[in-house]
Structures are given as C-alpha cells and as structure tokens.
Amino acid sequence: MDTSPPAGRPAPAPVDLPLSLDRASGVGLARQLAAQLRAAASGGTLEPGQRLPSTRALALALGVGRNVVFEAYEDLLAEGFLIGRDRSGTFVAPDLAVDRAPAPARPAPSRSARWLQRDVPEPQLEHPGPPDLLAFRVGQTDTAALTRGEWRRVWRAVADAPLPGDYADPAGDPELRGAVAAYLKRARGFVCDPDDVIITSGALQGVDLIAQAVLAPGDHVAFEDPGYRLARQIFQERGARITPLPVDNDGLRLDALKGGPDAPLLVYTTPSHQFPLGVRLSIPRRLALLEWAQTHDALIIEDDYDSEFRYGAAPLPSLASLDTAGHVVYLGTFSKVLSPAVRVGYLVAPRPLRERLLRVKSRLDAHTSWPVQRALALMITGGHLERHIRRMRKTYAARRAALSGALSGSRAHARLMGLEAGLHAHLELDPALDAADVSARARALGVLVPTLTPYYLGGADRNGLLLGYGGLDLPQLRRAAGLLARALADAAGHR
Missing domain, CATH: 3.40.640.10 (Type I PLP-dependent aspartate aminotransferase-like (Major domain))
Known part of the structure; x- marks a missing residue:
C-alpha cells in the first residue's frame, strides 16, 4: 500500500516526536504538550510548514484523550505557532522564526588518553583539488556513457x-x-x-x-x-x-x-x-x-x-x-x-x-x-557490462589520442608513456626540467597534475607527471593538455 502523502502536501510529522507528558507534575497535560510542541517548532525540530499528526494519531501515541491534543493545538493556533487548513490538517506556521541553536559539542577526551596514543596515518589518497581546476585525476572514470535504461532495468529487477x-x-x-x-x-x-x-x-x-x-x-x-x-x-x-x-x-x-x-x-x-x-x-x-x-x-x-x-x-x-x-x-x-x-x-x-x-x-x-x-x-x-566496456574503450581511446596529439609539440621536453592500456599515462620529463616546477606552473594556469615522486618508497629514479584522463571529456582534456604544454614550454624557457 502506498502511504506517501498526496502530491503537494507535506508529510506529517512522525508521531514518535520527542514528547513526554508527566501526569504527576501538577501542570495540565494539554499545557505540557503545548509547551513541548512550541519548543519543537521554535527550535527547528518541527520545520516551518511541517504538517502535524492528526489529533487522533498523536493522542493514541501519547496515551491521552483526544481532547488533550485538541486543546494544545488550539492554544498554539491562537498564538500563531500553528495554522489550520480546511481538510488538510494542522501545520507549523510557514513564516515562523526558528532559533536553530548549534548542537552542543560532544565531550572530548584528553589527547593524552592511553587509547589515543597509536598513530593512525592519513590515507594516501589523490586529492581532487579546487573545483575550478581541470584535474588529471588518476582512477577517475566517466559514468555519463553508462546507458541509463540498462542501469534502471537492472535495479528494477x-x-x-x-x-x-x-x-x-x-x-x-x-x-x-x-x-x-x-x-x-x-x-x-x-x-x-x-x-x-x-x-x-x-x-x-x-x-x-x-x-x-x-x-x-x-x-x-x-x-x-x-x-x-x-x-x-x-x-x-x-x-x-x-x-x-x-x-x-x-x-x-x-x-x-x-x-x-x-x-x-x-x-x-x-x-x-x-x-x-x-x-x-x-x-x-x-x-x-x-x-x-x-x-x-x-x-x-x-x-x-x-x-x-x-x-x-x-x-x-x-x-x-x-x-x-x-x-x-x-x-x-x-x-x-x-x-x-x-x-x-x-x-x-x-x-x-x-x-x-x-x-x-x-x-x-x-x-x-x-x-x-x-x-x-x-x-x-x-551483457550490459561488456557492451559498456566496448563503448568506453572507444571513448577512452579517443581521449588518449587527443592527449597524445595535444602534447605532440612538447616532445622536445617530455615523452608520453604507458598509453597501451588503462586510464592514465606517464609523462616522462627531460632531466633538465623539474617535475614539481612544471606541476606548479600548470596549477597556476588552472590544471592539476600530480608528480611521480609521492608514489616512490625510496628515492625517485624518474622525473615525470601522472596524467589521468578518464574523468575529463574531450573539450576539457584538450584544454588541460594545451595548458600543460604551455607550462612545459614555460619551464623549458626558464632553464
């Protein structure tokens, strides 16, 4: 059975709201309920425009008579915290000012606690960099070519x-x-x-x-x-x-x-x-x-x-x-x-x-x-996976060719290697160039390209850059490769 609310109508607040009525407090149950609903609406637990449970449903959940809920709702309607809509229900006022106080900070142990002494190294991940940079990210794939009809049919099954x-x-x-x-x-x-x-x-x-x-x-x-x-x-x-x-x-x-x-x-x-x-x-x-x-x-x-x-x-x-x-x-x-x-x-x-x-x-x-x-x-x-692989082979092959073409004018300074397979290539630089310098120049032009050095455990014996091309479409790839070629030329000119 479909229990979703009608189109255009907000879902009702759950009946298991954090409400607790104390019959021994000396304060009337309706007043207690009104105070707690008022605090929930003012503090943002109930969102502006949120539909409240019906008086019957909330009364059953709280184990009180329906009149208790009805009286609490009436008080809040009169105060402007709630509004009523004919045949639609009772709602938190949509223009209610909400005081969203930050959540209290969790208690923190001392940094010297015995169970915090073991060092946990940072994972050695590829960082994406700012979103305004074109990035030769290794391990990134293109999901846009995944046939959505096939993908949806599989998940429906x-x-x-x-x-x-x-x-x-x-x-x-x-x-x-x-x-x-x-x-x-x-x-x-x-x-x-x-x-x-x-x-x-x-x-x-x-x-x-x-x-x-x-x-x-x-x-x-x-x-x-x-x-x-x-x-x-x-x-x-x-x-x-x-x-x-x-x-x-x-x-x-x-x-x-x-x-x-x-x-x-x-x-x-x-x-x-x-x-x-x-x-x-x-x-x-x-x-x-x-x-x-x-x-x-x-x-x-x-x-x-x-x-x-x-x-x-x-x-x-x-x-x-x-x-x-x-x-x-x-x-x-x-x-x-x-x-x-x-x-x-x-x-x-x-x-x-x-x-x-x-x-x-x-x-x-x-x-x-x-x-x-x-x-x-x-x-x-x-057969969906292998059809997708065949499509992506052509897509990535075109990007590989575009990368190679865009860097063809840089052969005096760099050699593109590792193009026989995969989604990334290695750009081996002339020994006279400094990979970190080329990477910094490329970044200044808007291109993020990692050096090989972090991938070595010992001393690096190659001077190069790593070019992941799987996540860049053809226009992006041509632009990124063109800017990298410019960075290479600039670095060579400053030798």
Whole structure:
C-alpha cells in the first residue's frame, strides 16, 4: 500500500516526536504538550510548514484523550505557532522564526588518553583539488556513457527480487561469483571455478584480507617502486617490511628479488598496466616471477585493476592464468569499468588460502552488499557490462589520442608513456626540467597534475607527471593538455 502523502502536501510529522507528558507534575497535560510542541517548532525540530499528526494519531501515541491534543493545538493556533487548513490538517506556521541553536559539542577526551596514543596515518589518497581546476585525476572514470535504461532495468529487477532475511555467504552472491568466473574466462582467458571467487568491497579490501590472512608483523613484502600507495600503506600498517622493487620499461625488475632466508613472503605487482608508470610486465619476466615464487614458496598478488581497456596492444596472459602451482591471488575491481562509487571488487585465490580469507572477511563485514552484488551479476549476465566496456574503450581511446596529439609539440621536453592500456599515462620529463616546477606552473594556469615522486618508497629514479584522463571529456582534456604544454614550454624557457 502506498502511504506517501498526496502530491503537494507535506508529510506529517512522525508521531514518535520527542514528547513526554508527566501526569504527576501538577501542570495540565494539554499545557505540557503545548509547551513541548512550541519548543519543537521554535527550535527547528518541527520545520516551518511541517504538517502535524492528526489529533487522533498523536493522542493514541501519547496515551491521552483526544481532547488533550485538541486543546494544545488550539492554544498554539491562537498564538500563531500553528495554522489550520480546511481538510488538510494542522501545520507549523510557514513564516515562523526558528532559533536553530548549534548542537552542543560532544565531550572530548584528553589527547593524552592511553587509547589515543597509536598513530593512525592519513590515507594516501589523490586529492581532487579546487573545483575550478581541470584535474588529471588518476582512477577517475566517466559514468555519463553508462546507458541509463540498462542501469534502471537492472535495479528494477533487483528491487523485484525478494530481499534475503539473513546474512549472506561471505564469499559473495553465487550468481555474481559465477558471472565473474565466466567473465574472466571470456575477457582474460583465465579459467577458474565460481567457488574460487570471493567478492570484496573494493580491491583494497582484497589486499587487506590477504595481508591479514598471510602476514605476521615483520614479514617481508616486495612491492613495485613506484607503486600503488594505498596498497603499500595497508601492508605497512599490518606490520610488513617493504622492499621496493625497481620498475623499468618491461615492468618490475626481478634482479632485485632476493632468495634464501631473505626471500619475500609476498610480492605485489600490477603487470597489465603498471601503476603508475603504465608499462607492462614482459612475458619472460612473468614466467621468471612465477618460477621464483614456486622456488621460494612465495605468494604473488596480481592486481589487474584496469586491464579491460587496451588500445592497439595485444593482451598479455595474466599471471594467474599462467600459474600452475597455486602461488597467485588475482585481484579485480569494477571501479574502473563502472565507477569507484560501486565499491565492489573480487579476488580469485588458491583453495587453502581462500578458506583463510573467508574467515577474515566474515569478521570484517560479513559480506558485501547483496543488492549491489545482484545488480552487477545482472549487468554481466545480461551483457550490459561488456557492451559498456566496448563503448568506453572507444571513448577512452579517443581521449588518449587527443592527449597524445595535444602534447605532440612538447616532445622536445617530455615523452608520453604507458598509453597501451588503462586510464592514465606517464609523462616522462627531460632531466633538465623539474617535475614539481612544471606541476606548479600548470596549477597556476588552472590544471592539476600530480608528480611521480609521492608514489616512490625510496628515492625517485624518474622525473615525470601522472596524467589521468578518464574523468575529463574531450573539450576539457584538450584544454588541460594545451595548458600543460604551455607550462612545459614555460619551464623549458626558464632553464
């Protein structure tokens, strides 16, 4: 039954207003009720123009006779706090002056409290910057091209399904796990069973699940340098010792991986489109990394965060599809193909590790939101997701081409790299230029562009900028790239 108010009529105030009548106070119940309603209207608990409950409904809620409510309303009508409208009800006067006093401050403990002594580092996020700046933000996607009809149909189907009345499987909705397994087979040539898949609340939760299930404080993690700062921060906060692995144009360098007692327990890599440099891990290095992991009984985390978007380059097989010994955990996400707002990812883990991961996930959040999971399952099984990916490949390819074209005149000062895949590129600068100086000049012109330096754990061995182009439309991208080219020319002219 539709219980919404008629069109144009305000919803009535709830009958469970903070009202309390004291029969032993010596003050009449009607006067008490009038005083409390007057305070609620004056203080903003009842909004100007708000329709009040009927006298019958409020009397039932308070356990008093209807005449008590009627008398209180009459007093407030006479005072101008309320107005009555024929056949519509009783309302707070729409022009009533409201004294919205600020809420009292919550009590604050001493900063020296024992339970406040542990430092909690700031998350290493990309900051959007002022809204008037054009921003080359990494990880931002374009949702405008998502077909709204398909999106609405999927959510209507979810709304028509019965809502589960209990906690769901921590591994995830079986329909979504099956859809993900089938999708990985089609899109990545990676054959896995739906029971190997765990649905997560984003890829970073997958990283944290693995860290909690595998690592003890002091364990050794090898991490690409430069690399994904938030993932690295998770390992650090779980007590891991991080060893940076340098990255060249063929991906992470295996010569930096130690063996013997110093061999890392875990290696984190982004082989399909290295974050942030955008290079791809070569086939010989993929095979060598797998052999190293098997020899040293180590685990590899393969973060395949944006492999759906490739531009003219043949896809390389995932590490997980080449793994024959169960040493790879594969991470995927819907953040890049749809939006980071979806907050759903997945991982595929070897069976013995999977059970440990599920124990951790069960105590963290029980399971990822069921309605969102079911909607994504319908998007995949209905073909909507892959149609959207095909559309966005063309869209992002056009933006990539526009970026490359707009910066073509800057080749004497900078080289655009990492364009084979993904939603961002790396602009390698002439060693004579200072990336921070170029970034500052671009910002002065109205363009926000981050440098590579914060992505390094050790000292930066590259001088460059990071250009996320997924969230800029073509006119914005051309303008931002043109202003960046101007900043490059200005910096080169001041050498």
